[in-house]
Amino acid sequence: MDSYAGNVLRVDLSESKHTIEDLDEDLARDFIGGRGLGSKIVVDEVDPNVDPFDEDNKLIFAVGPLTGSGVPTGGRYMVITKSPLTGTITNANSGGHFGPEMKGAGYDMIIFEGKSPEPVYLFIEDDKIEIRSARELWGKTIHQTCELIKGQFESPWEAQQYRIACIGPAGEKLVRMACIANDDRVAGRSGVGAVMGSKNLKALVVKGTKGVSLHNKDQFKETLKGVMDKIKASPVTSEFAPTFGTSGSVPLFNESGVLPAYNFRQGVFKSAEKISGQTIAETILIGREGCYACPIHCGRVTKVEEDNYKGQGKGPEYETLALLGSNCGIDNLSAIAKANYICNDLGIDTMSAGGTIATAMELFDKGVISEKEVGFTLNFGSAEAMVKAVEMMGLREGFGDILAEGGYRIAEKYGHPEVFMGVKKQEFAGYDPRACKGMGLQFATCNRGACHIRGAVYIPELYGIPEKIDPLTTEGKAGWTKIFQDFTAIVDSAGMCMFTFLAIWKDEMRAMLNDTTGAGYTMEEMMRVGERIWNLERLFNLDAGFSKVDDTLPKRILEEPAPEGPAKGHVCELDKMLTEYYQLRGWDENGVPTKEKLSELNL
Amino acid sequence: MMKIKIEPEKCTGCRYCEVVCSLQHYDSVSSKNARIHVFPDDTNQMYFPITAGPYTDAQCTCKRMITVGGKEVDACVLCPASCPARPVFMEPGTEIPLKCDLCGEPPDPLCVKYCTSGALSIVEI
Numbered sequence: 001m002d003s004y005a006g007n008v009l010r011v012d013l014s015e016s017k018h019t020i021e022d023l024d025e026d027l028a029r030d031f032i033g034g035r036g037l038g039s040k041i042v043v044d045e046v047d048p049n050v051d052p053f054d055e056d057n058k059l060i061f062a063v064g065p066l067t068g069s070g071v072p073t074g075g076r077y078m079v080i081t082k083s084p085l086t087g088t089i090t091n092a093n094s095g096g097h098f099g100p101e102m103k104g105a106g107y108d109m110i111i112f113e114g115k116s117p118e119p120v121y122l123f124i125e126d127d128k129i130e131i132r133s134a135r136e137l138w139g140k141t142i143h144q145t146c147e148l149i150k151g152q153f154e155s156p157w158e159a160q161q162y163r164i165a166c167i168g169p170a171g172e173k174l175v176r177m178a179c180i181a182n183d184d185r186v187a188g189r190s191g192v193g194a195v196m197g198s199k200n201l202k203a204l205v206v207k208g209t210k211g212v213s214l215h216n217k218d219q220f221k222e223t224l225k226g227v228m229d230k231i232k233a234s235p236v237t238s239e240f241a242p243t244f245g246t247s248g249s250v251p252l253f254n255e256s257g258v259l260p261a262y263n264f265r266q267g268v269f270k271s272a273e274k275i276s277g278q279t280i281a282e283t284i285l286i287g288r289e290g291c292y293a294c295p296i297h298c299g300r301v302t303k304v305e306e307d308n309y310k311g312q313g314k315g316p317e318y319e320t321l322a323l324l325g326s327n328c329g330i331d332n333l334s335a336i337a338k339a340n341y342i343c344n345d346l347g348i349d350t351m352s353a354g355g356t357i358a359t360a361m362e363l364f365d366k367g368v369i370s371e372k373e374v375g376f377t378l379n380f381g382s383a384e385a386m387v388k389a390v391e392m393m394g395l396r397e398g399f400g401d402i403l404a405e406g407g408y409r410i411a412e413k414y415g416h417p418e419v420f421m422g423v424k425k426q427e428f429a430g431y432d433p434r435a436c437k438g439m440g441l442q443f444a445t446c447n448r449g450a451c452h453i454r455g456a457v458y459i460p461e462l463y464g465i466p467e468k469i470d471p472l473t474t475e476g477k478a479g480w481t482k483i484f485q486d487f488t489a490i491v492d493s494a495g496m497c498m499f500t501f502l503a504i505w506k507d508e509m510r511a512m513l514n515d516t517t518g519a520g521y522t523m524e525e526m527m528r529v530g531e532r533i534w535n536l537e538r539l540f541n542l543d544a545g546f547s548k549v550d551d552t553l554p555k556r557i558l559e560e561p562a563p564e565g566p567a568k569g570h571v572c573e574l575d576k577m578l579t580e581y582y583q584l585r586g587w588d589e590n591g592v593p594t595k596e597k598l599s600e601l602n603l
Numbered sequence: 604m605m606k607i608k609i610e611p612e613k614c615t616g617c618r619y620c621e622v623v624c625s626l627q628h629y630d631s632v633s634s635k636n637a638r639i640h641v642f643p644d645d646t647n648q649m650y651f652p653i654t655a656g657p658y659t660d661a662q663c664t665c666k667r668m669i670t671v672g673g674k675e676v677d678a679c680v681l682c683p684a685s686c687p688a689r690p691v692f693m694e695p696g697t698e699i700p701l702k703c704d705l706c707g708e709p710p711d712p713l714c715v716k717y718c719t720s721g722a723l724s725i726v727e728i
Contacts, residue, residue: 068633070626072619097618104633157689160643161635209695211631221626228717238719287648290617295719297615301648312648 001025002215003065003516004033009107009129011122013199014055014114016131023108029519030602033064033108035091036493036533038080041111042089043536048543052084052191053174053198055115061102061165061204062109064495065517068100068292069212070224072231073497075099075292077165082544083190084198085176085352085406086424086449089540090190094165095291095497096183101163104208112199121149121166121203126210134202141345142168142181149205166203167193168347170394174198175404177352177427181344184314185291185299188349190426190448215518223511227504228295234503236463237296241499242288245298246318247277249462253322256462256471257435257565260327260428262380263358264421264556267432268565269326275333277318284337289314296499302337309338309387315350316340319452322430323354324390328361329380336383339390346394352406355427357389359407362419369414374399418555424449424546433557435567436461438469438477441577444551445481447537453498455485465502472566474573478580486530493533532601535585535593539603548591551578605710606728607654607703612672614722616641616650620714627706627713635695638703639714647674652714652722655692656683658700 008021031037038060050056060080067074077099083090102110105124119134137145145166153159164182171178171193178193179186187193196202214220231237240248253259254272261269273279280300289299303312309332316324316336320343325336343350357378363369364378371377375398378385392400402410407427411420422428426449433440438457443450452458457480461471469476487506491498494513510526513519521529552558553574561569582589586597593603621637629636638655649671663686668675685692685700692701705725706712715723 068622070622070632100622100634104635155688157691209633209635211625211629211633211636213631217626217630232719242719288615290615290619290720292617293619293622294617295619295717297617297720299615 001028001065001517001519002213003069004028005103005106005108005210007106008109008111010111010113011131012113013116013120013131013201016116016120018129018131030529031533032490032493032513032529034062034067034076034078034493034495035080035093035489036529037109038062038078038091039089039533039537041109042080042082043540046082048540049545050082052082052087052195055199057082057195059112059192059195059199059201060109063099063103064493066512067495068103069214069516070220070293071496071512072227073291073294073296073500074495075294076495076497077102078492079180079187079192081192081195083192083448084174084194085191086426087544088424088448088546089537090192090448091492092179092187092189092192093492094180094182094185094187095294096185097292098163098165098182098206099495100292101206101208103212104210105206106208106210110204112201115198116200119200119202121201121205124204124206126208137202138172139169142166142347143345145203149203162205162207164203164205167196168345168394170194170347170404171197173396173404175348175394175396176406177349177356178347179349181347184344186344186349189351189451193347214516216515220512220515223508223515227508227512230508231295231500231503236465236502237499241296241298241502244277244281245288245300247280247300247316247321249318250276250321251278252462253430257562257567258431258458258462260322260430260432262329263327263362263419264428264432264554266564267435267562267567269331271331272326274331275321275325275336279333280316284333291497294497298499304334304337306334308384309334311338311341313341313344315344319430320350320354323351323427324357324386325354327354327358327430328386330383330386332383335387339387342387342390342394346391348390348394351429352427353390353393355422356393356403356407356410357386359410359420360389360403363410363414363416366416368416421554421556422450423553424550426450429453431458432562432567433553433572434562434570435565436471437474437572437577438471438480440553440557440572440574441477441481441581442485444553444574444578445581447534447541454488454492455481456488456498456501457481457484459484459501463502466505472570474577477577478584481581482584485534486527489530489533490526493529528601532603535597535601535603538593542592551591604728605705605725607705607712607715608724608726609652610722611649611651613720614641614650614652615720616643617720619717620652620723623713623717633695636701638692638701640691642680644676644680647676649674651676651680653681653683654703655685655701657702658685660687662686662688
């Protein structure tokens with residue numbers, strides 16, 4: 001099929017060998033690419049009960065047919081593996097410029113197997129593939145690693161031709177929320193960087209000069225024109241996101257009672273305006289940045305002059321502001337930006353970092369964790385303590401060694417599992433499910449634990465796109481959750497960013513896929529691919545020991561009414577939505593896909 | 604005469620111009636065969652989209668700095684020429700030097716149409 005590179009690179013790190021296989025076109029048609037194809041490999045080749053840090057776990061980098069094809073936001077790659085944070089199958093994706101480079105080198109997927117006896121990095125220049133020693137790079141931060149690699153080239157012109165994806169010290173030290181970084185963007189959630197570290201794989205350095213073939217170029221150019229007209233016409237993708245980034249949502253989400261504060265004890269934060277995108281634009285913002293082929297440019301470049309928090313870098317985005325900010329009771333924008341820069345350099349997910357620190361703060365508040373144990377006062381609102389905790393977590397220093405295990409394991413360790421705010425051991429994203437109930441169902445059912453992006457029901461609930469729905473009711477939420485989950489699986493597998501949902505929807509997606517690949521999907525077939533991927537991931541998790549009891553939310557969200565804001569008095573009535581959701585999915589009352597459903601999906 | 608006006612301070616480095624340039628000129632899409640490239644200037648935290656000019660087979664001897672919007676920029680970054688010291692704008696495989704053709708006559712460059720940052724515009728000079 002057109003638009004695929006056609007090759008799968010398999011790297012055996014234990015033996016320091018590689019092989020190249022042809023892409024299976026039937027599988028590509030059934031799973032599109034990226035997340036779908038990568039999940040298929042994990043399900044077929046990884047024992048669901050394997051320890052994620054065992055050498056038998058596999059780490060897959062995958063791009064989709066739309067990666068590098070010229071579609072807007074078509075620059076993403078996906079990392080798929082078994083997560084050391086959740087124990088589920090997981091996938092994390094990133095923008096920047098790495099994905100198109102990998103595809104340009106000629107690979108739809110790179111599958112890492114085994115474990116290297118010593119630190120290595122993978123060097124790719126089209127057909128040239130080398131596993132090189134990373135002894136000099138081990139222990140280095142993400143920015144140091146990139147500098148050292150770029151410094152090996154003869155000229156800056158040459159260095160610019162290569163793209164790097166790497167881990168920082170956090171990945172090396174198996175911090176359970178370690179990310180993989182490229183171009184200052186990250187494949188952030190669920191600890192994919194720690195799996196990379198467990199394999200002694202420090203980086204991928206790639207240059208690709210091959211092009212992406214298109215099935216029907218003239219038709220594709222017409223489709224693109226229509227897609228771009230929609231992106232330019234939407235106030236969200238043409239004005240709001242470019243001007244304020246995702247951080248511009250802080251005021252709206254706070255007014256909606258969704259912005260978590262004090263470890264989800266509240267959904268309203270008194271000094272929200274101090275940490276909003278609008279304040280960022282007036283204070284620390286020095287530029288904005290776009291990922292490859294992105295017309296939206298939501299990336300923030302900021303600079304902090306304040307003495308204690310001096311620095312420059314990317315972010316903070318909404319999730320970082322919510323989780324390292326309001327959820328820790330912190331309204332010091334400089335400190336949040338600084339913590340973000342540290343996360344970017346050590347290689348940790350800002351969201352799980354924030355959720356974990358808030359868990360520890362609540363335990364500190366309750367007197368369960370002492371000052372002596374932490375080494376300093378770790379109370380809500382202490383910006384200095386939060387920044388220090390982030391650094392210690394990324395390096396596993398002192399109390400950071402405990403923080404590096406994530407919120408769930410800390411709460412368990414200290415005998416207070418109820419203070420962990422997340423699902424399947426992954427910390428919540430920045431949405432209080434009592435004030436946007438569809439997000440409660442999404443968090444509870446997502447295959448990689450609490451996650452906002454693999455079924456972003458907050459888009460209709462809070463932005464009113466594609467239509468406005470009431471965030472405070474449970475009605476219809478099962479249907480919305482299912483459709484967002486299935487459609488996102490398609491977008492993730494194609495290689496695009498889900499931000500395009502803010503302007504385009506299924507028709508455009510189908511046209512782009514068919515114009516580039518020639519697969520000729522009907523709408524029904526395309527949507528079935530999304531559903532197939534979702535069910536496939538679910539099957540892996542069931543085999544890994546997950547069941548209906550794991551599709552739940554913390555007691556605080558289910559039983560304690562929100563104390564203020566528009567959701568005052570509300571809890572998240574999950575049960576009702578969950579039953580309806582299982583029915584819509586064609587699963588039995590225990591959340592297991594029925595035989596009929598599986599045969600309908602060819603699974 | 605029409606010309607592409609470049610305002611680098613507006614560029615966000617997304618390189619959409621590169622990929623649509625390739626889409627316009629090739630059946631197989633790749634930034635590497637584009638006639639416009641976005642060059643990062645790490646020192647100034649800026650991006651410079653530069654359209655491909657004529658090829659020169661000799662390296663120039665003058666190294667100089669140019670002031671752009673109050674910032675000192677290496678003139679080599681801004682040069683539209685391919686040269687032995689800076690072999691950019693070469694078609695991979697054939698190594699044929701590429702040159703911007705403004706997408707035909709009358710000029711209707713696709714890079715300008717897909718640039719949403721405002722860094723590229725087409726002007727009469």
